[in-house]
Amino acid sequence: xxxxxxxxxxxxxxxxxxxxxxxxxxxxxxxxxxxxxxxxxxxxxxxxxxxxxxxxxxxxxxxxxxxxxxxxxxxxxxxxxxxxxxxxxxxxxxxxxxxxxxxxxxxxxxxxxxxxxxxxxxxxxxxxxxxxxxxxxxxxxxxxxxxxxxxxxxxxxxxxxxxxxxxxxxxxxxxxxxx
Amino acid sequence: xxxxxxxxxxxxxxxxxxxxxxxxxxxxxxxxxxxxxxxxxxxxxxxxxxxxxxxxxxxxxxxxxxxxx
Numbered sequence: 001x002x003x004x005x006x007x008x009x010x011x012x013x014x015x016x017x018x019x020x021x022x023x024x025x026x027x028x029x030x031x032x033x034x035x036x037x038x039x040x041x042x043x044x045x046x047x048x049x050x051x052x053x054x055x056x057x058x059x060x061x062x063x064x065x066x067x068x069x070x071x072x073x074x075x076x077x078x079x080x081x082x083x084x085x086x087x088x089x090x091x092x093x094x095x096x097x098x099x100x101x102x103x104x105x106x107x108x109x110x111x112x113x114x115x116x117x118x119x120x121x122x123x124x125x126x127x128x129x130x131x132x133x134x135x136x137x138x139x140x141x142x143x144x145x146x147x148x149x150x151x152x153x154x155x156x157x158x159x160x161x162x163x164x165x166x167x168x169x170x171x172x173x174x175x176x177x178x179x
Numbered sequence: 180x181x182x183x184x185x186x187x188x189x190x191x192x193x194x195x196x197x198x199x200x201x202x203x204x205x206x207x208x209x210x211x212x213x214x215x216x217x218x219x220x221x222x223x224x225x226x227x228x229x230x231x232x233x234x235x236x237x238x239x240x241x242x243x244x245x246x247x248x
Binding site: 089114115118119121122125126129130132133134136139142146149 | 225
């Protein structure tokens, strides 16, 4: 008879669970610890946090299909509902807690309207300046990039490739567990 | 947003200033060494304004957006 896995234990647990996979040698994990603690305090009684030391529980890490740490997995009724790989800010981690608690995927965060307006205005000004001064390819390129950042959250092509780019970049901020 | 340390007015001022400096440099209003200087330095307020983060503010633990987290 083997011990129940974390996922099995979370199924019988009265509250949703965030499994936080970390290791003592993992610097990004230490950076994340105060953020997770703060959110755990905020969601106390609604969401529980279970810490998993990757060095001490390699079998569990394998079962959870963790490829890099820190990794945080939200379980609700024994089912994984969300996962976050790599370090991030409180704003990045909070949706995980919210998803674990509510079971609903977080609303997609877009660019605030005043921010969008500022980028559109600046991008347009740069493109105009680029066209009238030469034309200057540098100004046109910078203006184009600024304009793109103003509408990137509404661009379906960018939304499709963004997770892949994030995964590529994320590899730089995650450590591979020695399991 | 966590890393934003500039208020809305601050960002607008920076963007307008950046565009103005770039205009002076790139449109040929100022030529020579100063023109080249403006062509480059104009990107600084523009970039910090668009991003909303000023490294100098962060260095001196100063911020103009008092209400942001």
